[in-house]
Amino acid sequence: MKLSFVLAVLTVNLMFFALGAQSQNAGLLQEKGTIEGTVIDAFTAQPLRGVDVKLIASSPGVSTPAPASTDPDGRFMFGGLSAGRYLVLASHNGYVDNHIDNRRFVPLTSGQRVKDIVVRLVPDGAIAGHITNEAGKPFPGVSVAAMRPTYMHGRRQLIETSRAVAITNEAGEYRIADLPPGKYYIRAKPPASLKTKPGSDRAYVPVYYPATNELARSVGLTLRVGEDLAGIDMNLAPARTVRIRGRVINARTSLPSTEAEVTLLSDQGETIFSPGQNFSTGGQASFEFRGVPPGSYVLVAQQPSSPREPKTIWGRTSVEIGDTNIEHADIVVSNGVDVSGHIRLEGKTDLDLGKNVAELVVVLQSQEPSSLADLTPDIDNATVSSDGTFVFHEVPDGSYRIDFRQIPSGFYLQSSGTSEVLESGIPVSRGHSPPAVELVLDFGTGQIDGTVMIDEQPSQHALAVLIPDGKRRTQQSYYRQAFADQTGRFAMRNVVPGDYTLFAWEEIDRGAYFDPEFLGRYEDRGHAVHIEENAHLSVELDAIPAAETLP
Numbered sequence: 226m227k228l229s230f231v232l233a234v235l236t237v238n239l240m241f242f243a244l245g246a247q248s249q250n251a252g253l254l255q256e257k258g259t260i261e262g263t264v265i266d267a268f269t270a271q272p273l274r275g276v277d278v279k280l281i282a283s284s285p286g287v288s289t290p291a292p293a294s295t296d297p298d299g300r301f302m303f304g305g306l307s308a309g310r311y312l313v314l315a316s317h318n319g320y321v322d323n324h325i326d327n328r329r330f331v332p333l334t335s336g337q338r339v340k341d342i343v344v345r346l347v348p349d350g351a352i353a354g355h356i357t358n359e360a361g362k363p364f365p366g367v368s369v370a371a372m373r374p375t376y377m378h379g380r381r382q383l384i385e386t387s388r389a390v391a392i393t394n395e396a397g398e399y400r401i402a403d404l405p406p407g408k409y410y411i412r413a414k415p416p417a418s419l420k421t422k423p424g425s426d427r428a429y430v431p432v433y434y435p436a437t438n439e440l441a442r443s444v445g446l447t448l449r450v451g452e453d454l455a456g457i458d459m460n461l462a463p464a465r466t467v468r469i470r471g472r473v474i475n476a477r478t479s480l481p482s483t484e485a486e487v488t489l490l491s492d493q494g495e496t497i498f499s500p501g502q503n504f505s506t507g508g509q510a511s512f513e514f515r516g517v518p519p520g521s522y523v524l525v526a527q528q529p530s531s532p533r534e535p536k537t538i539w540g541r542t543s544v545e546i547g548d549t550n551i552e553h554a555d556i557v558v559s560n561g562v563d564v565s566g567h568i569r570l571e572g573k574t575d576l577d578l579g580k581n582v583a584e585l586v587v588v589l590q591s592q593e594p595s596s597l598a599d600l601t602p603d604i605d606n607a608t609v610s611s612d613g614t615f616v617f618h619e620v621p622d623g624s625y626r627i628d629f630r631q632i633p634s635g636f637y638l639q640s641s642g643t644s645e646v647l648e649s650g651i652p653v654s655r656g657h658s659p660p661a662v663e664l665v666l667d668f669g670t671g672q673i674d675g676t677v678m679i680d681e682q683p684s685q686h687a688l689a690v691l692i693p694d695g696k697r698r699t700q701q702s703y704y705r706q707a708f709a710d711q712t713g714r715f716a717m718r719n720v721v722p723g724d725y726t727l728f729a730w731e732e733i734d735r736g737a738y739f740d741p742e743f744l745g746r747y748e749d750r751g752h753a754v755h756i757e758e759n760a761h762l763s764v765e766l767d768a769i770p771a772a773e774t775l776p
Contacts, residue, residue, distance in 0.1 A: 256335050256336035257304065257305045257306055257307065257336065258306045258307075258308065258333045258334070258335065258336055258337040258338060258339070259302060259303060259304045259305075259306060259337075259338045259339065260280065260302070260303045260306060260311060260313065260331055260333060260339045260342060261300065261301070261302045261303075261338070261339065261340045261341070261342065262300070262301060262313065262329075262340075262341060262342025262343060262344060263295075263298070263299045263300050263301075263341075263342070263343055263344070264276040264278065264295050264299050264301065264315050264317075264343075264344045264345075264346060265299060265343060265344070265345055265346070266320075266345075266346060266348065267345035267346060267347045267348070267450065267732075267771065268347070268348055268450045268451060271299075272295070272297075272298050272299025272300070273295060273299050273317060273346060274295055274296065274297050274298075274299060275294055275295060275317070276294065276295040276299070276301075276315050276316070276317040276346065277292060277294060277315065277316050277317065278292065278293045278294065278295060278301045278313065278314070278315050278344075279292045279293075279313075279314045279315075280292075280293075280303050280306075280311050280312070280313055280314075281311065281312040281314065282309055282310070282311055282312075283309070283310045283311065283312055283330075284308075284309030284310045284311075287307050287308075287309035287311075288307070290303050290305070290306065306333055307333075307335075308333055308334050308335040308337075309332075309333060310330065310331070310332050310333070311330070311331045311332075311333060312328060312329070312330055312331075313328060313329040313330075313331060313342060313344060314328050315328075315344045315346060316346075317346055319348060319349060320346040320347060320348055320349055321346075321347045321348070321349045321403060321404070321405040322403065328344070329342055329343075329344055329686060330708075345732070345771070347405055347406065347450060348450050348451030349402065349403045349404060349405065349451070350402075350404045350405070350406060350448045350449065350450070350451055350452045350453065350454065351400055351401060351402040351403075351404060351452075351453045351454065352371050352400075352401045352404065352409065352411065352446065352448060352454045352457055353398070353399060353400040353401070353453070353454070353455045353456075353457065354369075354398075354399060354455065354456055354457035354458045354459065355393075355396075355397045355398055355399075355458045355459075356369065356393045356397045356399065356413055356458070356459050356460075356461060357397055357458070357459075357460050357461070358460070358461055358462065359460070359461070359462035359463065361460070362397075363393070363395065363396050363397030363398075364393060364397050364415075364461055365393050365394060365395045365396075365397060366392060366393060366415075366416040366419075367392070367393040367397075367399070367413050367414065367415055367416065367461065368390060368391075368392055368413070368414040368416070369390065369391050369392070369393065369399040369401065369411065369412070369413050369414075370385045370389060370390045370401075370411070370412045370414070371389040371390075371401045371404060371409040371410075371411055372384060372385045372389070372409065372410045372411075372412060373389075373407055373408065373409060373410075374408060374410070374445075374740065375736060375739075375740075382594050382595055383410055383440070385412075388403060389401055389404065404448055405734075406448055406449055406450045406452075407447075407448060407734065408445045408446070408447055408448075409445065409446050409447075409448055410433060410434065410440070410443050410444075410445050410446070411433065411434035411443075411446065411457055411459070412431055412432070412433050412434075412443075413431065413432050413433075413434075413459050413461060414431045415429035415430070415431070415461060426465055426466060426467070427463035427464060427465055427466065428463055428464065428466045428515075428516035428518075429461055429462075429463055429464075430464050430466065430516070430518040432459055432461055434446070434457060434459055435459065436459065436460060438464060438518045438519065438520060439520055440491070464518050465518075465519075465548065466515070466516045466517055466518050467517055467519070467546055467547075467548065467549060467550045467551065468513060468514065468515050468517070468550040468551070469489070469513065469514045469517055469524075469544065469546070469550070469551045469554050470511060470512070470513045470550070470551065470552050470553070470554065471511065471512060471524070471551070471552075471553060471554030471555045471556060472511050472512070472555050472556075473485035473487065473512065473526045473528065473540070473555075473556050473557075473558055474555055474556070474557045474558070475528065475534075475538070475557075475558060475559075476538075476540075476557050476558065476559035476560075476655070476656070477534075477559070477560070481511070482526075482528050482558065484528055484529060484531065485512075485526045485527060485528040485556075485558060486526065486527050486528075486529075487512045487514075487524060487525065487526045487556065488524075488525045488526075488527075488600060489514050489517065489522055489523075489524055489525075490522060490523045490524075490525060490594075490596055490597055490600075491520060491521070491522060491523075517546055518546070519546050519547055519548065520546055521543070521544075521545055521546075522543070522544050522545075522546060523541055523542070523543050523544075523597060524541060524542050524543075524544060524554055524556050525539075525540075525541045525556075525597065525600045526539065526540050526541070526556040526558050527539050527558070527600065527602075528558050536560065536602075536619070537602050538558040538559055538560055538561075539558055539559075539561070539600075539601065539602050539621045540556045540557045540558035540559060540621075540622075540655065541556065541597075541621075541622070541623075542554065542555070542556050542557075557655060559621075559655055559656065560619045561602075561618075561619040561620045561621045561622070561653075561655075562619075562620055562653065562655075562656065562657065562658040562659075563616055563617065563618055563619075563620065563658050564589065564616070564617040564620045564625075564651060564653060564658065564659060564662070565614065565615065565616045565617070565658070565661045565662070566587070566614070566615050566616075566627075566661055566662030566663070566664060567613050567614050567615075567661060567662070567663055567664070568585070568609060568613040568614075568615070568638070568664045568665070568666050569613055569641070569663075569664075569665055569666070570613075570665075570666050571665045571666065571667040571668075584609075584631050585608075585609045585629050585630070585631055585632065586606050586607075586608065586629070586630040586631055587606060587607040587608070587609060587615050587617075587627065587628075587629055588606050588627070588628045588629070588630065589604045589606075589607075589617050589620065589625045589626075589627055589628075589651075590625060590626045590627075590628060591623055591624070591625060591626075592623075592624040592625060592626050592650050593623050593624060597623075601621055601623060602619075602621055604617055604619075604620055604621075605617070605618070620653050621653070621655075622653050622654050622655040623652075623653055624650050624651070624652050624653070625650055625651045625652075625653060626650050626651075626700065626702075627646060627647065627650075627651060627662065628702055632666075634719065635668055635669070635670055635719070636666055636667065636668050636670065637666075637667060637669075637670050637719070637721045637722070638664050638665065638666055638667075639664065639665050639667060639721070640663070640664060640665075641663035641664055641665045645696060646662050646664075647664070647700065647702075648695070648696035648697050648699075648700060649696055649699075650699075650700075667758075668758075669722065669758030669759045670718070670719040670720055670721060670722070670758075670759075671720040671721075671722060671756040671757065671758070671759065671760040671761065671762070672716070672717060672718050672719075672720060672760075672761050672762075673691065673705075673716070673717045673720060673727070673754065673756075673761075673762045673763075673764065674714070674715065674716040674717070674761075674762075674763055674764075675689075675714070675715060675762075675763050675764040675765055675766060676709075676712075676713045676714055676715075676765050676766070677689055677709040677713045677715060677729045677766045677767075677768050678713060678765060678766065678767055678768065679731055679767065679768040679770060682713075683709070683711075683712050683713025683714075684709055684713050684729070684731055684768040685709060685710070685711050685712075685713065686708055686709060687708070687709045687713070687715075687729050687730060687731050687768040688706060688707075688708055688709075688729065688730050688733055689706065689707050689708075689709065689715045689717070689727065689728070689729045689766060690704065690705070690706045690727070690728050690729070690730070690738050691704060691705040691706070691717055691720065691725050691726075691727050691754075692704060692725060692726050692727075692728065692738060692744070692751070693723060693724070693725050694723070694724040694725060694726065695724070697723065701739075703721055703723070705717040705720055709729075720756050721756070722756045722757055722758050722760070723755075723756060724753070724754075724755050724756075725753075725754050725755075725756065726748075726751035726752065726753055726754070727751060727752040727753075727754050727764060727766060728747060728750065728751045728752075728766075728769070729766040729767070729768040729769065730768060730769045730771075730774060731768045731769065731770050731771040731774075732771035732774055733774055734774075737774075747769055750767075750769055752764060752766060
């Protein structure tokens, strides 16, 4: 009897302790964490009060807490957080919105307390001035844009955003605010409704600062952190213009097209005249553009699909405009040509060419300026056959970059023989298929890891960038980038063997390292590396301070 009672008591105690342990373990699994930090002015390094701070959970199933506001010391704290990955965003009046410095990604483990996150807000700047007409009087209704240079696929082009555009008032004044520091090109565009006298060969045309119709002759303005750059004045006077006439010819029928649309682009890719403006087919099946200032242009024609032509056909031609009218600027539209290629396997490997290469997706991307690329017909992706061959059908003329997706880990592609299509791209001309692309799939990508330091301390969140040398510098597929973690460590995988220069920046605008002018200022601060097959390099980098990259 007593033994049964003792056993019963022991059983109850064991159950009690088991439940307690289970409850304690559950508590540990559900233990919450915190993220704390400070928001400072990126220029003065002073803490900022009243900054709106948001925490956005980027991990599935993790909720986002309510926004917070910084205290008089610029500090913020989010508590009761589940484990996951969070994006810290900060915004404040007088500072640039959506700037790269406004955000921080923070990984958080269960019960972790992440402290001393620093978010830097960049003071916004402004560019202002007056626009006058040929008589020196205020010119209202002019669209003034602050355009920033950027690089896509190794090509420089200017980007215009709606937030960086202002319209002159009745006094001819404009002001473009909320601008991050950087280099800008100012363009003044007269209102589209403005008309000149009938029959006149003079018209108001877009002008770049200080006073030129050609972007290549314009002067860039450097806007520094928080600067109010005033006195950027421009005078718009009617310029001598010419007329362009021509026809769109169907290559298949050799007859003029009565259905095509024609767009006139500048050689920088900017749309000068869109379809429907100054365009007529009439009985002569011709197009005409009036009021075109001297310069270099590209005429683009698109003939939409129809019962006679099941697919949109396309063509383009370059024209140089001087002081005289052009009467025969004909554009030939066609279906394009085939671009083919072959991949072979290099070296001894367990990879099954027929199985694994067939999983590759081949992509052909235009290397033309964005406006011209947007008008180019879409090219269907190609698949690789079991024998390693692939074909793109109906490729329009232009310059293309070939890229591959789903390459097996550890493998890389390289050009075969004297052809360097992966480095320089594929030129396609109308009516002539280029030689077949010969590529080699080889095993042996390298990896790089290391630490980024600044002032002899690990540089948290610095950006390490691996930049290829030679012709590869124009191809983004060879670049690698990685952000340093809280200990300053970074890692890069699947690096194609070759010569590179490794840089690290404490703060840098997205993609700025594609700009040769920007990169040229830091060439002597890079770390040259050579990657052999299967190489594993460890390096220590000194980060270029933010004070040197902010204008």
